[in-house]
Amino acid sequence: MAIPVEAFYLTPGASGSLQQQIRAMVTQGILAGRFRPGQRMPSSRGLAGHLGISRITVTLAYADLVSGDYLTSAGRSGYFVSETAPLAPQFPVSAPQGEAVDFRALTGGRFSGAARVARPEDWDSYPYPFIYGQADPTLFDHQNWRQCALRALGKRDFAALTSDYYERDDPLLVEQLLRTILPRRGIAAREEEVLLTLGAQNALWIAATLLLGPGRRAGVENPGYPGWRGVVTATGAAAVPVDVDALGLPPERLAADVVFVTPSHQCPTNATMPVERRVALLDAAEAQGFVIVEDDYEFEMSFLKPVAPALKSLDRGGRVIYAGSFSKSVFPGLRLGYLVGPPGFIAEARALRALMLKHPPGHIQRTMAYFLGLGHYDALVNRMKNAYRRRRQVMAEAIADEGLEIAGQGGFGGSSFWMRAAEGVDTEALAIALRAEGVLIEPGRAFFAGDGPKNYYRLAYSSIALPKIAEGVARIARALR
Amino acid sequence: MAIPVEAFYLTPGASGSLQQQIRAMVTQGILAGRFRPGQRMPSSRGLAGHLGISRITVTLAYADLVSGDYLTSAGRSGYFVSETAPLAPQFPVSAPQGEAVDFRALTGGRFSGAARVARPEDWDSYPYPFIYGQADPTLFDHQNWRQCALRALGKRDFAALTSDYYERDDPLLVEQLLRTILPRRGIAAREEEVLLTLGAQNALWIAATLLLGPGRRAGVENPGYPGWRGVVTATGAAAVPVDVDALGLPPERLAADVVFVTPSHQCPTNATMPVERRVALLDAAEAQGFVIVEDDYEFEMSFLKPVAPALKSLDRGGRVIYAGSFSKSVFPGLRLGYLVGPPGFIAEARALRALMLKHPPGHIQRTMAYFLGLGHYDALVNRMKNAYRRRRQVMAEAIADEGLEIAGQGGFGGSSFWMRAAEGVDTEALAIALRAEGVLIEPGRAFFAGDGPKNYYRLAYSSIALPKIAEGVARIARALR
Structure with a gap:
């Protein structure tokens, strides 16, 4: 029995080339047991017409699948799912499992309880990310x-x-x-x-x-x-x-x-x-x-x-x-x-x-x-140093203009300023409030042992674009007032 | 002062393209301080002639070095080491250090003392490697x-x-x-x-x-x-x-x-x-x-x-x-x-x-x-299974022909046989003796707790070529006799 062309469709926005997408559809159909050994594949002309793509793309995908032993070619009769194609074992999967064991108690929760710097995963969607330790796509080689x-x-x-x-x-x-x-x-x-x-x-x-x-x-x-x-x-x-x-x-x-x-x-x-x-x-x-x-x-x-x-x-x-x-x-x-x-x-x-x-x-x-x-490594470091030098200068000026207080800045360079807000400011609350303004800062409390002060924060310039710095610092100053 | 062409030479057998080798010579010269900012590079024609390579290779390498800010181009005047080229800090390196601290005592030697399966690093230079857990270049995709x-x-x-x-x-x-x-x-x-x-x-x-x-x-x-x-x-x-x-x-x-x-x-x-x-x-x-x-x-x-x-x-x-x-x-x-x-x-x-x-x-x-x-993963696993099936069969026959004893082989497949030699045989000594014959086996003692038996060994068929199996097993049998 032939596999109908309707078994194939392209997902808009899918990643990978058209040839890779065809490959993925075929291999997943075979591994899942939907396409069986011996079944005839749609003709390359038929599948190309159905998907609205060039025939050569389908032909190349099929040839690739033959070399991986998913398909066999029978000359003019077309392509078939290989009799020795990879086949995934099929088992009834187990029902959702209970949690008879209290693993948190058993492990003592020793690791999950540690202090962390709060960091949103989608940091790069914020316009003013004063965060530390992520790669800058504009600098990386x-x-x-x-x-x-x-x-x-x-x-x-x-x-x-x-x-x-x-x-x-x-x-x-x-x-x-x-x-x-x-x-x-x-x-x-x-x-x-x-x-x-x-x-x-x-x-x-x-x-x-x-x-x-x-x-x-x-x-x-x-x-x-x-x-x-x-x-x-x-x-x-x-x-x-x-x-x-x-x-x-x-x-x-x-x-x-x-x-x-x-x-x-x-x-x-x-x-x-x-x-x-x-x-x-x-x-x-x-x-x-x-x-x-x-x-x-x-x-x-x-x-x-x-x-x-x-x-x-x-x-x-x-x-x-x-x-x-x-x-x-x-x-x-x-x-x-x-x-x-x-x-x-x-x-x-x-x-x-x-x-x-x-x-x-x-x-x-x-x-x-x-x-x-x-x-390449030294060229990259050089480029980063030049960019950081400019960013740091703009940032130091913005901080001075806005009257914010630097608690530590280092004499050699680095990629961040250590900042102090007024006594009584909770920078964790500040950080959350600033997210709504598109600004990410790093609250300082996690850096202190025990019940440290809450009014410190870190502003890094390793991931923020130069033109965004002044406005970002201004928004922090506004939120602090 | 210009850098003389004699500062450059190609090392026979060096890895990487000619363009990469030129790049490496220039960057290493600059980083090590041998080539100074402002120094003129040899002309592309001159360097190409000196090295006996095509001029376009040198030109491409120079262009690449300009983009990494190692060189600057001054049009018809040629190429110069960039004034802002990456420069490595130069320090007097420290003298060889003493070992005032007995780290083995301090750490208790807890980890380096554990039992290990003895494995030569150059396993792939042995013709009969019955070893476990390395990739086979003839199977890998x-x-x-x-x-x-x-x-x-x-x-x-x-x-x-x-x-x-x-x-x-x-x-x-x-x-x-x-x-x-x-x-x-x-x-x-x-x-x-x-x-x-x-x-x-x-x-x-x-x-x-x-x-x-x-x-x-x-x-x-x-x-x-x-x-x-x-x-x-x-x-x-x-x-x-x-x-x-x-x-x-x-x-x-x-x-x-x-x-x-x-x-x-x-x-x-x-x-x-x-x-x-x-x-x-x-x-x-x-x-x-x-x-x-x-x-x-x-x-x-x-x-x-x-x-x-x-x-x-x-x-x-x-x-x-x-x-x-x-x-x-x-x-x-x-x-x-x-x-x-x-x-x-x-x-x-x-x-x-x-x-x-x-x-x-x-x-x-x-x-x-x-x-x-x-x-691709499933195609690879399929290919490995087919190869292992054939190797296992040949190996089982060779083992039977030579009268060796299988202690465990598994009913599903796997990639090795667990073998037992006669009482009194020390397979660690056997393994060392067999190396001289081009054969690698894995002594079994490390698999046992405490003072386990010494007469077990493992023979894997995941890295050995099919035509080598029979002779390899014969050599083991010969050494055991």
């Missing part, structure tokens, strides 16, 4: 990324794409990291001192899991990156908040086993720690026997003054574990970061990563290696 | 994967590629999972019951971290997947080995809080658990209050008999957490799997995943969604 990705999908890179790397990393990317990226932070490292991770978040998770546990204490910056407190708490350790000042984390009275710090740009105040304080911090680590985890986020975005070398570059005793990321400067969906530390630490981190997720996908590692090797 | 990846790199998918997904998954892939994949296992699930993970290993890690901890007990199959014991032990829980028989895990006397099980193909014996035993296992879970984690690996590779529905499909009480993977059937370097469970469990798992690694890279999720939606 989409074309060259695509070319590098395509090269990494080639036959020559088959093993890099498909292999179970066991515990290893892509040697090309490790080479770029050792030769290109780390020397710019003043860090000389060997292969056995480096591990690739699923972004900086994953690097911090691995470091915390290895170094902490019940009974141990972690010093965390206050205000600080909220992800840290969650990561520390998950290990069973105590997160001890340490108030930062205008120079970042003070090195005195750090009673902890591990200290987490952002020396390049303190998160969220943007303070840069001066060299004397870095030396004092390392001396304290030596004297008191603690280990330092350095999150060197955003070091590339130093466009006002040259960047300072990493804290890790001053580390003579091997007490600093360094975490870096490509996800910030390339795009966050990349999920690629790295850890640098003494070989004994990296060996443990590698074994933990293998148990946790094996390794970052090979294709992404190889694409990044090409993007670095061809200089 | 490289061309269509590449096309799907290319589509997912397009402008329309910019957000899917680059976004910080926060805690979400790609809606297209989730839809494919709910509509296409899970119904084939007899599972009806809603969006809030599904979470994407970095492969099955990551799914198991997340489940264990949520459900276990110090003082809890996990029942694990013995012999069983070595990764499980590592994952369980990492949470601080006790791994209680439960001996499997010819029908898989026996449901009696499971004194545990969580039970890990592979009902479809027991790893490594390949036993398939009959329906009666599955029902008994669920009844035991209900009566004793334990939770089951089902690792449904390799269900696609059922080519001898139709596959049975998943244990999860029989689960009325919401006691089964289901882990699946695309990495096995597509390629292991993909690192994409999923968890299915009650909404309360998935919400916690999602929060934990966010802390641990945010989310799987967006580009990989979208590529997989297209590969599924266009029917």
Whole structure:
């Protein structure tokens, strides 16, 4: 029995080429059991006429389906559903299941309860998105990324794409990291001192899991990156908040086993720690026997003054574990970061990563290696720095014009201002009110440990277009009045 | 001062096009500070002559470098290094660091000490690789994967590629999972019951971290997947080995809080658990209050008999957490799997995943969604099943001819035989001896808890070519004699 042409229709607005849409209709019909092995397909002329498309499109789609063994060609008799076509097993699916087990109680709700920065998923539909950490399509070098990705999908890179790397990393990317990226932070490292991770978040998770546990204490910056407190708490350790000042984390009275710090740009105040304080911090680590985890986020975005070398570059005793990321400067969906530390630490981190997720996908590692090797990465960073410099200037002027108060802005650059509203202002309520005005800001409360102040907020300029900045800031000022 | 043509040379055998090689030489020279802003580049004619390549290649490379702001064009005067070219910060790199901290002692060496299956990294250079879990280039549908990846790199998918997904998954892939994949296992699930993970290993890690901890007990199959014991032990829980028989895990006397099980193909014996035993296992879970984690690996590779529905499909009480993977059937370097469970469990798992690694890279999720939606996945699985069926038959004959003993082979298919050598044979020594013969086998000891028997080994046929099987098995038999 022939399959009638009426079984096929094009959905307006569907994605993919016409040939791909035909392919999807045929394969889904076969896999769902609606089209049976041996059934004759509509003629290419008949289906083309029915869909109102060119016959060659249908012919090409059919030829493609023959090579995937969905169809067979019987010459002039036409095309038939293959007798050996892929067939999905068909089972009665189970009835909706009960929740006999209270999983929230069983797991202790340990993770879902953590503080988060509130972020709407459709941020890019707001005209004034002062949000942090999303890629800007007007700055990203989409074309060259695509070319590098395509090269990494080639036959020559088959093993890099498909292999179970066991515990290893892509040697090309490790080479770029050792030769290109780390020397710019003043860090000389060997292969056995480096591990690739699923972004900086994953690097911090691995470091915390290895170094902490019940009974141990972690010093965390206050205000600080909220992800840290969650990561520390998950290990069973105590997160001890340490108030930062205008120079970042003070090195005195750090009673902890591990200290987490952002020396390049303190998160969220943007303070840069001066060299004397870095030396004092390392001396304290030596004297008191603690280990330092350095999150060197955003070091590339130093466009006002040259960047300072990493804290890790001053580390003579091997007490600093360094975490870096490509996800910030390339795009966050990349999920690629790295850890640098003494070989004994990296060996443990590698074994933990293998148990946790094996390794970052090979294709992404190889694409990044090409993007670095061809200089696209540095061209991108340069373009971002230029754009951020202009945006920051316009934003600083708008903030001054509107009489808003900057609580922290950093001397090197970065991508955000840390702002303070008047006492008594609840910036979480402010953020919700501003959404109706098309403005997104980030309330500051999640950055503070415990019951922190409610009147701080962060304004990032990494995703907002230059011409929108002045009006966006004006709307914030209006809402605050 | 002009840069001399002698600063450029082509490395024989270098990867990438000539244009890419020129680009790499120029950008690396600039980033390393060897070529200074304002310096004149060699003329395109001069460089082409020096390198012995076509002038248009140099011209195209220069034009590309202008768009990345490495070079500027001064019309007839030629090309110059841009005054605003990306410049890498130059620091004296630190001297080799000491290891003042004994990280192995500090971290307890908890992870690097776990048992592993010994696997040489250059497995594909051996003519007789009876190894498990690597992609076979002769079976993989490289061309269509590449096309799907290319589509997912397009402008329309910019957000899917680059976004910080926060805690979400790609809606297209989730839809494919709910509509296409899970119904084939007899599972009806809603969006809030599904979470994407970095492969099955990551799914198991997340489940264990949520459900276990110090003082809890996990029942694990013995012999069983070595990764499980590592994952369980990492949470601080006790791994209680439960001996499997010819029908898989026996449901009696499971004194545990969580039970890990592979009902479809027991790893490594390949036993398939009959329906009666599955029902008994669920009844035991209900009566004793334990939770089951089902690792449904390799269900696609059922080519001898139709596959049975998943244990999860029989689960009325919401006691089964289901882990699946695309990495096995597509390629292991993909690192994409999923968890299915009650909404309360998935919400916690999602929060934990966010802390641990945010989310799987967006580009990989979208590529997989297209590969599924266009029917390429099922065509690939069909091709693999046909190849495995033939290989298995040849292998079974060779094993019988050589008088080797099969300890477990599974009735549905799979990709390996579980083998037993004579008492007293140490298969780890055997594996090393066989490497010299070009043969790779997997010693079985890592699958057993504690001091298990040493005379088991696994022979997989997922990566070995059909014509190599008979000779490979003969070499094993020879070494055993």
